[in-house]
Amino acid sequence: MRLWLKKFFLRNGIVLSLYMLLVTFIWIVVMFVLPQIFMFDFSFRFNWTQIDPSKIGSPEDIYTLQHYKFLLFGSPNNPDPLNIVDVTVFGRTILAAIFVTLFDVILCYPVAYYLAHVAKGSITRLMMLSLVVPFWINELLRAFAFRILFGEEGTINNILLFLGVLNQPIDFVRENIALYTGLGYAYILLMIFPIYNAVESLDRNQIEAARDLGSPWWRIHWRVVIPFAKPGITSGCTMVFMLSAGALALPQIIGGPSSLWFTQIIYQWFNTGSNWPRGSAYAVSLMVICVILVLLIMKIFKVKFGEIGR
Amino acid sequence: MSSAKFLRLVTSSYIILFFAYLFGPLIVMSITAFNSAAFPRLSPWDCFSTEWFGVLVNDARMMGGFKNSLIIGISVVFVSVPMGLAGALMLGQLSNRVRPVFYTVTISTILVPGVVLGISTLIFWDRMGMMFNAGYDSIFYDGIVLTIIGQSTFISAYTMLVFISRLQRFDPVLEEAALDLGATNIQTFRKILLPFLKPAIGSAAVLAFLASFENYNTTVFTIVSESTLTTVLASKVRYGINPSISALAVIIIGLTITAALIHEVLKRREQAREIALKKEGQVGNVKTLSRTAFRKPVTLMVLLIFVAGLSTVWMARAYDVNQCKIEVSEEKRKKQEELSKKRLLEMQKRLESQEAASANGSDSKSSKTAPGTDQYGSIFAPTNLEGQVESTEDQKENSKTPKNQYQNIFAPTNLEGQVESIEEKTEASKTPKNQYQNIFAPVNLEGQVKSEKE
Numbered sequence: 088m089r090l091w092l093k094k095f096f097l098r099n100g101i102v103l104s105l106y107m108l109l110v111t112f113i114w115i116v117v118m119f120v121l122p123q124i125f126m127f128d129f130s131f132r133f134n135w136t137q138i139d140p141s142k143i144g145s146p147e148d149i150y151t152l153q154h155y156k157f158l159l160f161g162s163p164n165n166p167d168p169l170n171i172v173d174v175t176v177f178g179r180t181i182l183a184a185i186f187v188t189l190f191d192v193i194l195c196y197p198v199a200y201y202l203a204h205v206a207k208g209s210i211t212r213l214m215m216l217s218l219v220v221p222f223w224i225n226e227l228l229r230a231f232a233f234r235i236l237f238g239e240e241g242t243i244n245n246i247l248l249f250l251g252v253l254n255q256p257i258d259f260v261r262e263n264i265a266l267y268t269g270l271g272y273a274y275i276l277l278m279i280f281p282i283y284n285a286v287e288s289l290d291r292n293q294i295e296a297a298r299d300l301g302s303p304w305w306r307i308h309w310r311v312v313i314p315f316a317k318p319g320i321t322s323g324c325t326m327v328f329m330l331s332a333g334a335l336a337l338p339q340i341i342g343g344p345s346s347l348w349f350t351q352i353i354y355q356w357f358n359t360g361s362n363w364p365r366g367s368a369y370a371v372s373l374m375v376i377c378v379i380l381v382l383l384i385m386k387i388f389k390v391k392f393g394e395i396g397r
Numbered sequence: 398m399s400s401a402k403f404l405r406l407v408t409s410s411y412i413i414l415f416f417a418y419l420f421g422p423l424i425v426m427s428i429t430a431f432n433s434a435a436f437p438r439l440s441p442w443d444c445f446s447t448e449w450f451g452v453l454v455n456d457a458r459m460m461g462g463f464k465n466s467l468i469i470g471i472s473v474v475f476v477s478v479p480m481g482l483a484g485a486l487m488l489g490q491l492s493n494r495v496r497p498v499f500y501t502v503t504i505s506t507i508l509v510p511g512v513v514l515g516i517s518t519l520i521f522w523d524r525m526g527m528m529f530n531a532g533y534d535s536i537f538y539d540g541i542v543l544t545i546i547g548q549s550t551f552i553s554a555y556t557m558l559v560f561i562s563r564l565q566r567f568d569p570v571l572e573e574a575a576l577d578l579g580a581t582n583i584q585t586f587r588k589i590l591l592p593f594l595k596p597a598i599g600s601a602a603v604l605a606f607l608a609s610f611e612n613y614n615t616t617v618f619t620i621v622s623e624s625t626l627t628t629v630l631a632s633k634v635r636y637g638i639n640p641s642i643s644a645l646a647v648i649i650i651g652l653t654i655t656a657a658l659i660h661e662v663l664k665r666r667e668q669a670r671e672i673a674l675k676k677e678g679q680v681g682n683v684k685t686l687s688r689t690a691f692r693k694p695v696t697l698m699v700l701l702i703f704v705a706g707l708s709t710v711w712m713a714r715a716y717d718v719n720q721c722k723i724e725v726s727e728e729k730r731k732k733q734e735e736l737s738k739k740r741l742l743e744m745q746k747r748l749e750s751q752e753a754a755s756a757n758g759s760d761s762k763s764s765k766t767a768p769g770t771d772q773y774g775s776i777f778a779p780t781n782l783e784g785q786v787e788s789t790e791d792q793k794e795n796s797k798t799p800k801n802q803y804q805n806i807f808a809p810t811n812l813e814g815q816v817e818s819i820e821e822k823t824e825a826s827k828t829p830k831n832q833y834q835n836i837f838a839p840v841n842l843e844g845q846v847k848s849e850k851e
Contacts, residue, residue, distance in 0.1 A: 091492060095490060098490070098582075099490075099582055100581065100582025100583060102582070102583055103582055103583065103586055106479075106483060107483045107486055107487050108487075110479060110480055110483035110484075111480075111483050111484055111487050113480075114480045114483070114484065114503075114549075114550070114553055115484075115499075115502055115503065118518075118546060118549065118550045119502070119506050119550050120502070121521060122514075122517035122518050122520065122521035123509075123513075123517050125517065125520050125521045125524055126513070126516055126517035126520050126521070129520050129524075194415070197408070197411055197412075198411075198412065198415050201408060201412055205408070212661070213698075214416075216657055216658075216661055217416065217419070217420070218419070219657055220650075220653055220654055220657050221419050221420065221423060223607045223611065223653045223656075223657070224423065224611070224646070224649060224650055224653060225610070225611040225613075225626075225627060225630070225646075225649060226611055226612075226613055226627075227613055227627055227630045227631055227634060228426070228630070228642070228645070228646045228649060229422065229423075230634065231426065231630075231634050231638065231642055231643075231646065232422035232423055232425065232426035232646070233422055234634070234638065235422075235425060235426055235429055235643075236421075236422055236425055242425050272418065272419075272422070275419065304404065325508065326507070326508065329508045329509075329510060330510070330511075332510065333509075333510020333511060333512050333513065333614065334614070335511070335512055335613065335614045335617065336613040336614065336627075336631060339631065339635060340631070340634050340635060350510070350512045350614075353512060353516070354512070354617070354618075357516065357618065363520065366516065367516055367517075367520060370510075370512060370513045370516050370517075371513075373510065373512075373513070374509060374510065374513050377510070381508075
């Protein structure tokens with residue numbers, strides 16, 4: 088360590104070395120790691136700020152598991168064995184996020200392949216550009232657009248009614264169709280680019296060879312392209328899964344009235360519930376479960392963490 | 398061969414569908430900004446109007462949020478670009494054992510849900526503030542500062558990725574040469590590395606600004622009592638929507654497309670320069686070649702956007718919104734009138750035929766009537782009326798109508814329906830006052846007052 092530091096200072100000079108060390112320290116430790124630790128710590132504390140702020144730091148300010156218990160079992164006088172509302176919302180959020188991820192993989196893989204190996208020159212550039220543009224439109228505005236499309240008197244219902252496919256408008260919002268399409272839409276770019284990067288580096292000769300040996304197109308994809316693109320697909324899936332499980336704006340705006348997203352519950356504990364420790368306990372649980380799932384998937388598909396984000 | 402052709406057809410239609418999915422929602426939303434109807438919609442198209450842009454600009458809350466978003470966005474650029482740069486430089490000099498760990502930690506700032514980042518930032522600085530016994534008006538509780546910190550945490554990772562991909566193409570020999578020739582470390586950094594990274598700095602800055610500007614998940618927690626454009630938008634969208642939000646979307650989409658195009662042009666120019674540098678001797682040649690090549694699709698797009706914008710302005714000038722609105726409401730009124738007239742006529746006809754029938758004999762009566770209504774001898778009145786009134790327009794509140802079962806009171810019920818629909822559907826003030834009895838006057842006035850308030 089000391090040797091490395093010496094080399095580091097020798098190579099970069101004092102000013103630059105200090106800049107690099109200090110700034111990365113502030114970023115990683117002060118801005119990221121410490122707040123996470125504080126949040127973790129906070130989730131084991133009583134809600135003193137609301138009850139009696141003077142008790143903070145007093146001997147009574149001890150660690151407690153009550154918030155995690157609340158997530159699992161509800162309040163002590165809850166007749167059910169589990170905190171059914173929160174646990175189902177949690178499970179549904181995770182399942183829906185997995186569903187959205189799968190939807191995005193299936194939707195984006197052909198496009199990524201097309202971009203990498205079929206489209207040419209300026210068309211590729213134009214397509215890339217048009218992929219990026221919707222991604223930079225505000226998430227809330229995208230949600231708003233989906234609300235216009237999927238509302239009960241929205242464009243899609245009007246078109247279907249006009250064509251005579253339906254004779255009664257469908258409530259897409261209540262059925263959560265609007266939410267899933269919106270979430271899938273929001274993270275298209277995060278799925279396409281990793282897959283594109285992976286597929287692009289595939290040697291075209293391999294595809295040609297498979298074709299020459301008489302393999303049909305679907306087997307070429309199944310046996311040659313997809314195994315090669317696996318790191319890209321996994322990294323895309325990781326990002327889409329994490330972000331859709333942690334989405335807040337879209338569920339708030341186009342989520343069905345009867346189905347909450349888990350982040351909405353966290354938000355409620357912070358805003359209307361005024362119980363920050365409980366909110367952070369919920370946030371920690373969400374993050375831990377998500378990370379475990381992601382690591383599991385990486386283990387199954389034998390992809391290393393370092394390959395993400397490239 | 399036909400199967401190959403078929404496959405190609407399927408692929409291209411898939412790609413077209415995909416881009417329709419990508420742009421359809423945005424296009425629909427943009428169009429609704431120009432519909433004068435109070436609810437953002439496409440299909441009952443009222444009038445082309447640009448009034449919603451005016452509504453947007455006069456919205457003080459929205460503008461306040463916009464100002465805060467700008468401040469935060471620019472500050473985030475100034476925080477996260479140096480941070481990302483330091484991270485990228487650091488990554489290049491770490492030993493092989495530490496590098497993956499460092500990379501994992503930095504990337505997980507992106508992967509951690511934005512909600513969690515916001516919460517942890519809020520809690521951390523709240524605790525810090527408590528530790529230093531700071532008041533609630535100090536930095537530790539300032540929503541804007543907290544938001545800048547919270548957003549920079551993950552946006553720095555974005556900028557870092559941009560710098561990493563640029564640094565991969567950096568030739569360290571250049572640096573060594575400069576050092577050998579007696580330059581100091583800082584000089585080398587300023588004269589060799591920074592110029593090389595200039596395009597990446599530009600991209601990273603744009604990226605950081607956009608990411609900060611559109612962020613909601615982290616901001617909603619760290620902003621505390623302040624508001625940004627996104628938080629204002631969120632509360633607006635949740636409690637009643639109107640097309641001024643579409644108008645905002647039009648502006649943002651326009652700005653984003655412009656930014657993306659500028660970015661693209663700069664990037665291509667940079668690439669062209671690099672190619673030219675590599676092929677020494679053919680500098681001029683390569684430059685002109687690539688210039689014509691890259692301009693084609695991009696210029697086309699710019700031209701298209703320009704023409705679209707111009708034609709919109711032209712159309713807006715050539716035509717009077719208020720006139721159109723009056724026309725539309727007039728049209729609606731006429732439609733209603735016609736409908737009610739038709740209904741009255743039908744009613745009268747039926748009445749006559751019914752009277753004739755009842756004069757002939759009462760055999761038809763018993764077959765149709767609902768029990769309890771036959772005392773008037775007019776089977777048709779209540780049931781028929783009910784069905785008709787409901788079918789006129791989408792008025793669901795009309796359940797009160799069938800309470801008068803007498804024949805000469807048919808007209809009022811219909812009229813009642815009419816007034817309601819006019820009130821609901823159009824805010825135009827010019828509804829007929831003297832065509833009907835004075836029952837209408839108060840209702841109309843009420844409508845007028847409402848529209849003036851709005």
